[in-house]
Amino acid sequence: MKKKFLQKWYISFSILIGLGYGLIYACADGGDWGIFYQSNYTPETFVDNTYSPLFLSSDIFYNEDPINNNETVFNDEIVSDWTKYLGSTMPAKDISFFLLDSSSTDVSKIHTYYTSKKANPFSIKWSKKINLEETKTKAFLEFLYLAQQVEKASVANYGSWVYDNYERPSVNNEKFLALLENKYNATTDTFLKNRYWFQTMKAYFYSNYRTKALTFFKKTENQVPKNNLYYRALAYTAGIQYKQKNFALSNYIYSIVFAQCKPMQMIAAHNFHPQNETDWQASLAMAKNNEEKAALWGIQGYYVDEEKAIENIYALNPKSEYIDYLLSRIVNSAELKIDNSFKDKSLTGYRKMCKDSISKSAVALVQKIADENKTHKPYMWNMASGYMQSLACNYNKAETYFDLAEKTMPKTDLSIKQLRLLRFINYLSSLDKIGAAEEKKLLPDLNWLYFELPQKEDNIFRYQNAVNWSKMYIATLFSVNNNTIMNEIFNRNGNYYDDASSLEAMKTFLSKPNKTEFETLATKIYSVTLDDIYEYQAVLATYNNKIDDAISYLQKTEKAKNTLFYGNPFNGKIQDCHDCDHLAKQKRKYSYLDFVTLIKEMQTKVKNNEDAFANNILLGNAFYNITYYGNARIFYQGNILQKNEFSNYDDSSDKRLYQLMIDCSKATQYYQAAFNTATDDEQRAKAQYMLAKCQRNDFYSNKYEDVSNTWYLDEEKVNFIAWDGFKNLKNKYAHTAFYNDVIRECGYFKTYVSHKN
């Protein structure tokens, strides 16, 4: 059975993956935004803009959708052609309406008027605007009537719940096809004749008589001008050849369309599709001259192997413009392979990675072509060669190519910026250490990169990658010098402020007067301010219950001390709901400084045994609210303790924050003190419930602390745990009004109470 089966291969098209498993992994790299932000080389600098869809992209085309493009690419040209032809006989907006808008009813009714000679509402309406009897106008509308019949077959109608709509109607009316061909034969006006010719081709293509399109094309192709209509028709023949499995011929024809009709380049590249090596070789053999061969390599290079394509095209015609866009793809793909994470934090490691990543054959090819100076844009090759040498760590050699590029390149805004950026990257890449001289040399470019360029709206020039890369590189240079402050400034490290001496060193640096120019730039790019550091110290002091310190640090801040809490941080409710607390009406808003100052006052009162229960409860609430469970999470979300509570807490600084966030021990301490100083059962009940909240939080925090991935947890039921606080509330304070409040508001407690055990 198996052997027998294997004799005949038939590969049928099927939905790739069935039963709902639909993944397209090939495009999962984040789209062109990804490439834009990982690149230092802007293809638009020298490559003709018409090639932009073919620039390297993680999508099929760069910033283009082939399907949408296919439907609209010729709209402007069609309107322009007809506007020229019709001249003053019809206003431009009406021409545009008839050609591009929903005009089929109007066109059809005007056609009825022409054939019946009887006026109808549509002919009357249009007669008021245009002269329907004018020869060219009449010819236009009659042409349009036929073209719209063909269009019914060429435009898909998907997305309907009527099954018949999915079968695209073909132009199967032989009389209609004959009528069109006759129109072509009979028309003498060259403009109209050319368009009837195209419509005849199109109609045959969408009919059940597709091969007639081939016959008709062969018979007439020498009589029509080689304009875009010709190449559109030629593309129809390529489609028919593909359908007939004449892949080599189909691909050869698409390469001609690719070469001769720029608006169709993307469509041709999309449809060019050799099935195997033999097809490809057969297509090459069909090429009649070097120009056609170059076009085949030009289209093939987009799909597959840019280097090989460039080699072949260059040998055929070094002045070909196909190699421009292919070069941009080589450079872009080379730089994408560079890992900019500096993961081993050493320059040696980084350089080794660069050398290992770059294709030596690509570097050599680009250098060879640059050296031979035979292309039509030698500066493009010199600049690219400079960048490739730079990526290969040959920095001096790179500079010589940049010099050559500068001499001959057209001085456009983009080319000047591009050269400056690549030279900057090359210079910085060449540094093994950084001192005053290097800092001075880097300063103008860093100011340009970090501050000037982002001011300008520019979505073409790719400089953002250099911003991040240069910071990482400079940080690594400073780490070579053991300059931990500058290292931190250029590459923030989550643990830097864990160390008290580092923290103080940074404070000293940031408050230092008379900074050098480089230090001033560094301070400007650093996202942490002196204010942030004092705020961080104040927050830590608060968590550690060192309130005097907290007050003192906050008083040194300008902004943080006045930051307001969203809700009242002294509130303690039966249910934790920070959103509700934020929305609740507040007579008074509390700033960070108010908060710690009030804590201080309350602590003094407790110490003096003044209204001890109330103050202890309020203190418990205050420390409770600055945990993850309370209404004042904002307190730990400062710029240094900035990681939000949903991160993975992988590094130690995050773990430290995590411990701070979930720690209810201070709150517990004050709630216990409240219980101890309570004067009646209502107060005791309340204190017990507040203690239970802390016990609950600890239970859940501990239970899931070691779970690395909650998705792997088994489904489990709610843990109706009897916290000590619950037990006490149930056993000793069931007679209190507070107990009834809890029963009303807390379903968890109510379930626990109603539990028979």
Add this chain to the structure above:
Amino acid sequence: MKLLRVILLLFIVLSCKNEPKPAISFYYWKTRYALTTQESKLLTALKVQHLYIRYFDVGLSPQTGLPIPVSPILFVEKPTLQITPVVYIQNKVLLNKNVNVSLLAQQIHSFINQINKRAGVSVKSIQLDCDWTENTKVHFFKLIEQLQHFSKTKITSTVRLHQVKYPEKMGVPPVAEATLMYYNMGVLSIKNTNSIYDKDIANKYVNRLHSYPKNLNVALPIYSWVIQFRNGKIISLTSKISEKKIANNKNYSKKKEHFYSVLNSHYLEGVFYKKGDLIKIETISEENLLEMAKILSNHLQTKPKEVVFYDLDEQNINTYEKEVFTKVVHQF
């Protein structure tokens, strides 16, 4: 007493032996229904009487955001055996809070009828396939009920392993029977794992099968695919290429089991493979299929009425001896 036990045991053994084996069925998952000679021959040889045919997907219109049929099937020939239309509902369709489930059920019902009429077939059941989630289960289950209401036809559904493992959370579809999809277990990756079937992953799920409150039929994979990696990243996924075709091609060199490196840049079946690319073939062996059947047989509460192989395609069935399909159902 001892004798009674022996008799009872014998009775159980005998009764098990007499219980019919599951019927063999297939999913047909192409957009044009036209069986090749080999496909027809296999159906005849295995005496297959029932085929599940994917009719269309339901997706959302990019223009209107409303549900629309996607890639409906075209019957080039009339099926000669009993068929069950399968409709794949993209989960996003049901995520919309305002989706009119009743209208959608009517549309699906009507669209299936239109296809049936055109194909000249009548159907006795409809299967809905949806990777429903906690957020969409309410809509999906309502859709099943509504479709049942409008079509007056038996509705079945597919279920995935995670839906079976967590019935409390994921719900249980209101159908008489469901088909367990026992494949697509992992993610595509350069590792040695097989995303189609992974025994370790499967084992994490099968323990709950015995308590699932619905009778389950079983769907097993017979497909394979080629994953192409460049610089460690997946760049293409191509189905219907056999490992043999790669192994016998001089442009490839075998690195290890199911992994090949591309020696020369070339085209194969319309895909370009560049020198240095890495190719991984994920496939399901006869042993895999027998193992899957055995594991399922040990864990399912009731014997499945049908084992449905995914999917009927000449390229897929070429990989196996026809006896394999029978051997697999005999594991139950």
